[in-house]
Amino acid sequence: MRFTGTDSYVATEDLMVAVNAAITLERPLLVKGEPGTGKTVLAVEIARALNRPLIQWHVKSTTEAQQGLYEYDAVSRLRDSQLGEARVHDISNYIVRGKLWEAFEAPKPPVLLIDEIDKADIEFPNDLLLEIDRMEFHVYETKQTIKAKRRPIVVITSNNEKELPDAFLRRCFFHYIRFPDRETMERIVEVHYPGLKADLLREAMALFYDLRDVSGLKKKPSTSELLDWIKLLMVEDVDPETLRAKDPRRLIPPLCGALLKNEQDVHLLERLAFTARRDGR
Numbered sequence: 001m002r003f004t005g006t007d008s009y010v011a012t013e014d015l016m017v018a019v020n021a022a023i024t025l026e027r028p029l030l031v032k033g034e035p036g037t038g039k040t041v042l043a044v045e046i047a048r049a050l051n052r053p054l055i056q057w058h059v060k061s062t063t064e065a066q067q068g069l070y071e072y073d074a075v076s077r078l079r080d081s082q083l084g085e086a087r088v089h090d091i092s093n094y095i096v097r098g099k100l101w102e103a104f105e106a107p108k109p110p111v112l113l114i115d116e117i118d119k120a121d122i123e124f125p126n127d128l129l130l131e132i133d134r135m136e137f138h139v140y141e142t143k144q145t146i147k148a149k150r151r152p153i154v155v156i157t158s159n160n161e162k163e164l165p166d167a168f169l170r171r172c173f174f175h176y177i178r179f180p181d182r183e184t185m186e187r188i189v190e191v192h193y194p195g196l197k198a199d200l201l202r203e204a205m206a207l208f209y210d211l212r213d214v215s216g217l218k219k220k221p222s223t224s225e226l227l228d229w230i231k232l233l234m235v236e237d238v239d240p241e242t243l244r245a246k247d248p249r250r251l252i253p254p255l256c257g258a259l260l261k262n263e264q265d266v267h268l269l270e271r272l273a274f275t276a277r278r279d280g281r
Helices: 013-025 039-049 065-069 074-083 099-104 129-134 166-170 182-192 198-212 223-235 240-244 263-278
Strands: 029-033 054-058 070-072 095-097 111-115 136-139 144-147 153-158 173-177
Touching: 013 029, 013 039, 013 173, 029 039, 039 054, 039 111, 039 153, 054 099, 065 070, 065 099, 099 111, 099 144, 129 136, 182 198, 182 223, 198 223, 198 240
Parallel strands: 029 153, 029 173, 054 111, 111 153
Antiparallel strands: 070 095, 136 144
8 A cells, every 4th residue: 555645634745755665665764844744643644544553652852762672670570579479580571562562563564653753862863773674672681582573664753953873864764844835735724624714714824924934933833833823713703804914013913822932933023013113114
């Protein structure tokens, strides 16, 4: 089966090519892009489209690569030994399986999402090189070798917070999700809000892209934020005429808290509006 998007996820042609190429090459798909462009959701939709189970490993700053393989719970074993538990004699009772182990032994080849890999320590990707490449690892405590029954589809996301090692990049198929153009964005909105009034969509899109073009914004509004904003516009029954106003003194859009996520950007638009008023434009 080939990935062609789903009824709830609009995939561009180049994204579909990237997903299918990674599957064919049996390489992890490394996806980068602005926050809010659907990187994490992509793995969910690949699993749904190809009828595969989904295993998600959300990486944090404290996450270590070993946790994806397994962890040995020595504390529980010590406690059980003090209590005289019989299970203490079998060390396998204290091996906690990680997400890679789950993926390797899944009855049906899953989609494994390693989400926001750049949040972890710089050595994190390197520590997974061998396991992702060979699809196997050794459990030293039990002297087992865990090998994937069938290679899972691996999707790795990054927000580009730090550079990833070259050795890791060589083992991946890379794709950068470009921010959607207006036509693609309208298709995305249609999927989430079918039948949206054409005039409201037109004015919301124009204001949204004008806002993204404002020079100096610390964080440009993303796809997910546009969808939240349009939902609020519908709930509050905002008149499209309110959005159509081209008066530069009214640069801050209604319900802007859905689009602007920090005070610096709000203050920037306020300053621009003040300057426009002062100059009489």
